[in-house]
Amino acid sequence: MAEGVDVSVLRCAGLSRSFGALKAVDGVDLTVAPGARHALIGPNGAGKSTMFSLVTGTMRADAGTVALAGRDVTAMSEVRRCRLGMSQTLQHASLFASMTAAETVAVALQRHDGSTISFLPRRQTAVRERAEELLADVGLAGRGAVVAGSLAHGERKQLEVALALACRPTLLLLDEPAAGMSPAERARLVELLGGLPAGVTVLFVEHDLDLVFALADAVTVLHLGRVLLSGSPDEVRASDAVREAYLGTGHREELFGS
Amino acid sequence: MTAVRAPTAPGGVPAPVTRVARGRAGIVAVAVLVVLAAAPLFLAPFATTTLTRILVFALFAVSLDLLVGVTGLPSLGHAGYFGAGAYAAGWVSINVTAEAPVPLLAGLAVGAVAAAATGWVTVRSQGVFFLMLTLAIGETLQQVADSWESVTGGANGLTGVPAVRLAGAPLANIGFLYWYVLVFGVVGFAAVALVARSPFGAALRGIRDNEPRMRALGYSTSLYKYAVFVVAGGVAGLAGSLLVAQQRLVSPADLGFTTASFALLAVIIGGAGSLWGACLGAALVIVIRDALDLGGNGTLVLGIVFVLVVYLLPRGVAGLLPRGGRVSAPRRRRASAPPWRKGST
Numbered sequence: 001m002a003e004g005v006d007v008s009v010l011r012c013a014g015l016s017r018s019f020g021a022l023k024a025v026d027g028v029d030l031t032v033a034p035g036a037r038h039a040l041i042g043p044n045g046a047g048k049s050t051m052f053s054l055v056t057g058t059m060r061a062d063a064g065t066v067a068l069a070g071r072d073v074t075a076m077s078e079v080r081r082c083r084l085g086m087s088q089t090l091q092h093a094s095l096f097a098s099m100t101a102a103e104t105v106a107v108a109l110q111r112h113d114g115s116t117i118s119f120l121p122r123r124q125t126a127v128r129e130r131a132e133e134l135l136a137d138v139g140l141a142g143r144g145a146v147v148a149g150s151l152a153h154g155e156r157k158q159l160e161v162a163l164a165l166a167c168r169p170t171l172l173l174l175d176e177p178a179a180g181m182s183p184a185e186r187a188r189l190v191e192l193l194g195g196l197p198a199g200v201t202v203l204f205v206e207h208d209l210d211l212v213f214a215l216a217d218a219v220t221v222l223h224l225g226r227v228l229l230s231g232s233p234d235e236v237r238a239s240d241a242v243r244e245a246y247l248g249t250g251h252r253e254e255l256f257g258s
Numbered sequence: 259m260t261a262v263r264a265p266t267a268p269g270g271v272p273a274p275v276t277r278v279a280r281g282r283a284g285i286v287a288v289a290v291l292v293v294l295a296a297a298p299l300f301l302a303p304f305a306t307t308t309l310t311r312i313l314v315f316a317l318f319a320v321s322l323d324l325l326v327g328v329t330g331l332p333s334l335g336h337a338g339y340f341g342a343g344a345y346a347a348g349w350v351s352i353n354v355t356a357e358a359p360v361p362l363l364a365g366l367a368v369g370a371v372a373a374a375a376t377g378w379v380t381v382r383s384q385g386v387f388f389l390m391l392t393l394a395i396g397e398t399l400q401q402v403a404d405s406w407e408s409v410t411g412g413a414n415g416l417t418g419v420p421a422v423r424l425a426g427a428p429l430a431n432i433g434f435l436y437w438y439v440l441v442f443g444v445v446g447f448a449a450v451a452l453v454a455r456s457p458f459g460a461a462l463r464g465i466r467d468n469e470p471r472m473r474a475l476g477y478s479t480s481l482y483k484y485a486v487f488v489v490a491g492g493v494a495g496l497a498g499s500l501l502v503a504q505q506r507l508v509s510p511a512d513l514g515f516t517t518a519s520f521a522l523l524a525v526i527i528g529g530a531g532s533l534w535g536a537c538l539g540a541a542l543v544i545v546i547r548d549a550l551d552l553g554g555n556g557t558l559v560l561g562i563v564f565v566l567v568v569y570l571l572p573r574g575v576a577g578l579l580p581r582g583g584r585v586s587a588p589r590r591r592r593a594s595a596p597p598w599r600k601g602s603t
Binding site for chain 2: 056058077078079082083088090094095096097098099103106107108110111112117118119120121122124163166167
């Protein structure tokens with residue numbers, strides 16, 4: 001993994017956040033290399049979701065810094081961070097109840113296509129075409145006219161990805177992209193994420209370790225708010241410490257299969 | 259004008275552009291305009307005056323619907339900007355000139371400026387806090403109107419406002435006055451409808467549906483809410499200047515809580531977010547309050563109507579129309595909850 005300050009897409013140093021006496025995230029360093037498919041894993045309560053919020057800017061850190069492509073964004077709101085190329089999908093597909101899939105993507109596109117938001121009706125041909133393209137890319141071709149609330153759970157997750165890609169991200173953050181998906185939907189998601197352009201760096205939080213090892217080329221394991229291990233999938237797979245964190249000491253079951 | 263009154267699905271989303279639907283909406287819009295334009299030729303003076311009041315209140319309700327229905331900001335102080343516009347137009351008519359565009363522009367400008375001066379605090383709050391802040395601002399503006407006697411005439415109100423003059427001639431005739439209000443009411447409605455259908459309007463609906471998601475998409479939502487708050491204030495001010503043109507008098511009650519809540523009532527009865535529904539709601543409110551002889555029980559009747567509407571038509575009158583041409587599974591509870599009922603989450 002590249003360690004140079006200037007080449008990393010995301011670099012967190014000493015990130016901390018407490019809730020009362022609970023140190024949810026405690027001095028976490030995280031470096032994500034350009035083009036990486038970086039997974040953030042850990043047992044329940046490890047601080048993954050808090051870490052994710054600190055990176056996106058939804059939550060402010062008590063201490064530490066977040067740098068996006070070498071630029072310190074610690075004090076910036078999530079809006080500014082998004083404008084700088086950081087884009088996210090949310091754990092529970094969070095969409096617009098009254099909009100169709102195509103309208104949803106168009107709302108994101110019009111913010112990031114370089115034009116100003118007009119107060120008068122526009123035809124927005126380019127936006128509409130690009131929205132259709134993005135929907136097709138994530139496997140929602142022909143579903144553009146469906147109201148977002150009427151889509152199946154897996155489809156909503158796909159729409160989330162289209163929405164995130166519409167922001168022209170350099171860093172894509174996915175919070176449990178496979179949560180609640182059927183095996184078939186999961187397979188499609190792996191295919192979709194595997195096919196993302198190499199220019200987009202991906203950092204994702206995920207519970208499903210099969211999915212992690214299918215997609216990730218770098219893994220950071222959090223445990224009780226601290227980094228337990230950061231390395232390649234093979235290193236993580238071989239680690240006794242990770243096994244203990246997941247299963248507790250004394251258990252000797254095979255966590256990752258053979 | 260055809261584009262202006264195109265049907266909007268409940269919740270203010272433009273229906274998919276099918277030629278048939280758009281054509282039908284165009285025909286309805288033209289028919290409504292023709293009937294409205296011809297109305298004073300057939301109606302008695304009192305009925306014409308009532309219709310004028312309906313148009314004024316409809317424009318005010320439409321400006322509120324832009325906040326409540328389109329953006330999801332339930333304001334209880336919107337009458338403050340309506341009244342500020344009315345006082346401005348009245349004061350300008352008395353002290354400067356009553357020549358046509360001047361009182362209108364004064365009302366528009368003062369409504370927008372008042373909203374700009376008070377909006378930044380309110381749009382940064384959410385849910386019940388927004389409700390309370392707007393209420394407080396409305397009450398404050400009413401207090402100002404009540405006590406700043408040299409300008410507003412105090413509790414007596416601003417009296418002796420001269421008739422609006424068009425090219426030098428005063429519009430004393432009730433029918434001409436009606437047409438004057440109709441023309442600028444339609445212009446105001448068109449402006450709001452265009453804003454609601456613009457990319458900016460799409461962003462507003464996104465904020466109504468899911469503000470945190472809009473922030474995650476890179477929209478600084480406070481800025482958008484502030485912008486629409488100022489636009490709505492300006493349109494309310496324009497409606498206020500039409501109010502003065504009609505009743506030639508402004509009193510502190512015109513910017514008080516009762517006026518604001520009647521407007522909110524009109525929006526909810528008509529169906530928040532549809533704009534034209536707010537016009538129907540405004541008509542119902544004015545007819546019950548002013549035109550029917552209910553022996554002073556108009557407000558009571560309105561209260562009963564409100565309760566019935568909330569139970570029987572949760573999406574208002576506009577909710578009676580089917581969602582045109584949309585592929586939609588059985589409605590989910592969240593999707594069908596009217597926007598003004600939703601919390602900030």
